[in-house]
Amino acid sequence: MTFPSLPIDERLSLDPITHEDAMGAFMLLSTYPEICAHVTFTPPKKVDETAGYFDWVLRVGPSKERVWKICLDGELIGMIGLHDIRRRDQALRLDRAEVGYWLGPAHQRQGVMTKALNRVLEYSFGEFGLRKVVAEHFVVNEASGNLLRKVGFATVGVMRDHVEKQGQLHDVVLLELLGSAYAV
């Protein structure tokens, strides 16, 4: 099973990651460790760490994880993915996933992730048939919260001391967006 590339405009596109993309992602994440300040992982020290994550994503497959590289003129500048995709749990239909993303600093604050996120949401609620997409961000990550609210996510609540990263506890904001509330 494969999943589609999502073209955005003449310069920007979302393309499913392959093993060959690990080096490009590693170069950005290791050169600009600040990207990782509020995400689930720490800056990789070796390309093997990034390659290991790519291997895992590709091994579990697109029924669980769909991760795209964000390409500007063909160059990887960030990533966006649907994670923990869940269709059903016994008698329950779930049809939901969690979205996550990061972008290299040279391309931040230019509307790139607004476009990428909207494209993924359009796909999620369209041909992919999800009913809900959820997102989480550390309370301190205002950029991510602003981005999510800008595209229509609503805050569900704040989960206190929800995760510990490198010895520090974080409150985490949970947000959700229903396909029925999403205006394409």
Ligand SMILES: CC(C)(COP(=O)(O)OP(=O)(O)OC[C@H]1O[C@@H](n2cnc3c(N)ncnc32)[C@H](O)[C@@H]1OP(=O)(O)O)[C@@H](O)C(=O)NCCC(=O)NCCS
């Ligand atoms: C969060 C992130 C993806 C935003 O991407 P981006 O392409 O810069 O975002 P956009 O330019 O599309 O901005 C969308 C909105 O987000 C908000 N925003 C973006 N960067 C911001 C910042 N540094 N501070 C405050 N708000 C910010 C703004 O409200 C902006 O809307 P506006 O331009 O109309 O004011 C980017 O900062 C990033 O990659 N951060 C590091 C990784 C990360 O934290 N990932 C999320 C983990 S939950």
